[in-house]
Amino acid sequence: MSKTIGILTAGGDSPGLNAAIRGVGKAALGAYDMHLVGFRDGFRGLLQDRHIAFGPADLSGILTIGGTILGTSRDKPNKMPIGGKKIDMRDAMVEVYNKHHLDVLVCLGGGGTAKNAYSLMEKGLNVITMPKTIDNDVAMTDVTFGFDTALGIATEAIDRLHSTAHSHHRIIVVEVMGHNTGWLALGAGIAGGADVILIPELPYDVELVAEAIRQRSRRGSRFSIVAVSEGARSKEDFQKLAEARAAVEGAEDKKERKKAKAKLAEVEASMTNHTLQLSQQLELLTGLEARVTILGHLQRGGTPSAADRLLATRLGTACAHLIHKGTYGVMVAARGDGAEAVPLEQVIGKRKTVPLDHPWISSARNIQVCLGDALT
Numbered sequence: 001m002s003k004t005i006g007i008l009t010a011g012g013d014s015p016g017l018n019a020a021i022r023g024v025g026k027a028a029l030g031a032y033d034m035h036l037v038g039f040r041d042g043f044r045g046l047l048q049d050r051h052i053a054f055g056p057a058d059l060s061g062i063l064t065i066g067g068t069i070l071g072t073s074r075d076k077p078n079k080m081p082i083g084g085k086k087i088d089m090r091d092a093m094v095e096v097y098n099k100h101h102l103d104v105l106v107c108l109g110g111g112g113t114a115k116n117a118y119s120l121m122e123k124g125l126n127v128i129t130m131p132k133t134i135d136n137d138v139a140m141t142d143v144t145f146g147f148d149t150a151l152g153i154a155t156e157a158i159d160r161l162h163s164t165a166h167s168h169h170r171i172i173v174v175e176v177m178g179h180n181t182g183w184l185a186l187g188a189g190i191a192g193g194a195d196v197i198l199i200p201e202l203p204y205d206v207e208l209v210a211e212a213i214r215q216r217s218r219r220g221s222r223f224s225i226v227a228v229s230e231g232a233r234s235k236e237d238f239q240k241l242a243e244a245r246a247a248v249e250g251a252e253d254k255k256e257r258k259k260a261k262a263k264l265a266e267v268e269a270s271m272t273n274h275t276l277q278l279s280q281q282l283e284l285l286t287g288l289e290a291r292v293t294i295l296g297h298l299q300r301g302g303t304p305s306a307a308d309r310l311l312a313t314r315l316g317t318a319c320a321h322l323i324h325k326g327t328y329g330v331m332v333a334a335r336g337d338g339a340e341a342v343p344l345e346q347v348i349g350k351r352k353t354v355p356l357d358h359p360w361i362s363s364a365r366n367i368q369v370c371l372g373d374a375l376t
């Protein structure tokens, strides 16, 4: 009997999602004679049974489209916000899964989505995930789709900022996404020729950053581009955050935990404008004028790059093949030129950060980019 696949996209949208839906769908329908049911807006659409039965025509013309034709949300199956409360709705989702006689639910998303899919697996569902996110922070995969496109957008932005920084003799501090990892800022910073790159993995010393900029001025370069990851923090802020997090971890009872959580939220809130604060500090410390550019969601928009289309198609078709073989409970990881099924247990609860001995870090240092932790 031919199999029926359910598919949804969850978490932040990312270029390449439609290419992945198309890859899974075309292989499933065309090569393996399966059926494909899409659920709208992530796990919420599964819960509410808002679905679309995909035919071949629905999968045509979507390869180059950005975002996700299915829509997405950040809802968690075991903590659905309903009527002001967070409710475990996994049993209701299992009912929808059974109603459609699904053989497997394919969830396209990042680390959070893998965790959510795993929580449905605990309820007896067959699940498979595919790693998408512009942050490139999913464990156990060489790369995630969406990253290459965002890298290109951020690099182009840094390229363009050079001429205006140069003309006005300014510092331009450009904030790059990436959540709590520095893949995007480091990659785009190096590719775009930033003079300073600040990432979460390396808490920075603002005095050293200022000195690196002053050094450039003394050498005749009266402008500087500072690429800062949205998750990058100064040494002092990093310490404050670590202490607040440790207090939450170490809380001995409910009351103490609640207090510690409130304190952590307060500390985090005080850092929401950290890029602006950094720019103001640099202005004061260097005497140069500074401006801030926050790239934000621009980095997630638009058509996927060729590399992301290839990756999403490679993983999508590999996903259909795994379903054909009956392999479930895995993430379809990118490994070398191919794809590999990695058990979800090995993926969840982990984040792939930039290793401090990564070649990108040594390359950046070797071309005298200041990473905020030492003078070059």
Ligand code: F6P
Binding pocket: 012, 110, 133, 134, 135, 177, 178, 179, 230, 300
């Ligand atoms: O995970 C992708 C990402 O774009 C992160 O880089 C960023 O921190 C976050 O999503 C933004 O989330 P939202 O779209 O919910 O504002």
